Amino acid sequence: MASEQSPIYVTQPSLAPLEEYQQLLAEVWQSGILTHNGPKVQQFEQECASTFNLLDLVAVSNGTIALQMALKALDISGGEVITTAFTWVATVSAIKWERCKPVFVDVDPHTLNMNPRLIEAAITKDTVAIMPVHVFGNPCDVEAIEAIAKKHKLKVIYDAAHAVGSTFKGKSLLEYGDISATSFHATKLLNTAEGGGCIATSPELVEKLKRIRFFGHNTEKEIVEDGFNGKMTEVHAALGLANLKYIEEVIEDRKYKYRYYKKGLEQVPGLSFQKVDVEACNCSYFPLIFESEKEMLAMISALQAAQIHPRRYFHPSVNTMEHIVDYTEAPVSEDIANRILCLPLYWELEMASVDRIIEIIKEVFA
Ligand code: T4K
Numbered sequence: 001m002a003s004e005q006s007p008i009y010v011t012q013p014s015l016a017p018l019e020e021y022q023q024l025l026a027e028v029w030q031s032g033i034l035t036h037n038g039p040k041v042q043q044f045e046q047e048c049a050s051t052f053n054l055l056d057l058v059a060v061s062n063g064t065i066a067l068q069m070a071l072k073a074l075d076i077s078g079g080e081v082i083t084t085a086f087t088w089v090a091t092v093s094a095i096k097w098e099r100c101k102p103v104f105v106d107v108d109p110h111t112l113n114m115n116p117r118l119i120e121a122a123i124t125k126d127t128v129a130i131m132p133v134h135v136f137g138n139p140c141d142v143e144a145i146e147a148i149a150k151k152h153k154l155k156v157i158y159d160a161a162h163a164v165g166s167t168f169k170g171k172s173l174l175e176y177g178d179i180s181a182t183s184f185h186a187t188k189l190l191n192t193a194e195g196g197g198c199i200a201t202s203p204e205l206v207e208k209l210k211r212i213r214f215f216g217h218n219t220e221k222e223i224v225e226d227g228f229n230g231k232m233t234e235v236h237a238a239l240g241l242a243n244l245k246y247i248e249e250v251i252e253d254r255k256y257k258y259r260y261y262k263k264g265l266e267q268v269p270g271l272s273f274q275k276v277d278v279e280a281c282n283c284s285y286f287p288l289i290f291e292s293e294k295e296m297l298a299m300i301s302a303l304q305a306a307q308i309h310p311r312r313y314f315h316p317s318v319n320t321m322e323h324i325v326d327y328t329e330a331p332v333s334e335d336i337a338n339r340i341l342c343l344p345l346y347w348e349l350e351m352a353s354v355d356r357i358i359e360i361i362k363e364v365f366a
Pocket of ligand 1: 063091
């Protein structure tokens with residue numbers, strides 16, 4: 001646990017007590033099975049499904065592979081995929097690695113999610129799918145997106161990398177779209193160190209995803225699909241199982257600290273916040289929006305002088321990364337990406353540190 005003087009980073013993995021992980025690892029050692037969808041992976045999938053009320057979950061090696069597998073499972077290998085300009089680069093890499101073209105749509109300045117009103121204008125005869133992102137765990141307007149997708153016969157794959165534990169109208173957010181792809185990376189609410197998951201709403205798609213994950217094998221080990229290696233190992237699944245036991249507490253803790261930060265900062269002139277329903281959102285990040293990049297950079301300096309290291313998620317706006325994509329305008333995303341900062345927010349973060357961060361921010365604005 002960090003002392004007051006230790007550096008404080010934007011996040012730290014939420015970890016179960018080591019003895020609990022060791023016990024699960026002992027079982028892995030005993031079984032001698034390390035991979036190939038062994039008992040721990042299967043148990044992790046079942047326990048995730050029951051914890052988050054999912055039909056099923058296909059555990060994979062990371063969130064980027066989960067997105068690629070979603071595209072493969074829906075037979076998308078070419079064409080245009082409409083996505084958001086305000087995201088982590090992995091959304092775009094997954095689209096590109098599956099030989100599709102990312103087409104960027106701008107975001108709503110309040111929710112920071114893809115603006116559904118702009119989607120139809122981006123649809124062309126080559127559009128095959130929409131890949132929105134639940135940014136910082138904040139649910140997209142899934143109903144509007146579903147209506148557009150239905151009207152234009154497009155597939156919807158949610159980049160739900162941040163969305164474990166978020167809900168929409170009481171149902172897990174991971175249940176929306178043809179497939180949702182999540183991440184269990186070390187920096188996520190629920191982690192397996194590296195890892196991810198695909199959540200599909202039809203049993204056929206679940207089976208297909210399982211084949212794709214395992215070189216295209218069917219249960220008889222015949223190659224029946226164009227698959228690859230997306231498997232999660234037993235060692236990673238064991239960590240996921242250990243951590244899953246604490247997920248409700250972890251989410252409650254995030255929401256508590258989220259509300260606390262918000263209350264401490266909402267009167268500060270010149271700051272604004274992502275529009276979030278704390279009940280539905282898992283509050284996995286605490287983004288703060290400044291009036292200008294200059295003010296935001298000054299805040300980074302002030303915090304860093306106190307050994308506090310916030311992070312610029314997501315900067316720069318991916319549509320401007322011209323070495324990997326063709327530039328198209330997304331003025332809201334480009335503007336917000338320049339002046340948004342995520343504050344430290346994690347399970348082990350002491351409330352005294354949250355108070356100190358709030359104080360430093362207030363002092364800078366005083
Ligand atoms: N879609 C979206 C919307 C995503 O945000 C992401 C990933 C993906 C798809 C793809 O999912 P994965 O393929 O990654 O499963 C992180 C993560 O690498 C990445 O998973 C995440 N999104 C992205 C938003 O952020 P960084 O650049 O912040 O990592 P880093 O190393 O700077 O870590 C931040 C802080 O966390 C450090 O200052 C210290 C702490 N930390 C980090 C690690 C890795 C630890 O305490 N322990 C650790 O093991 O990337």
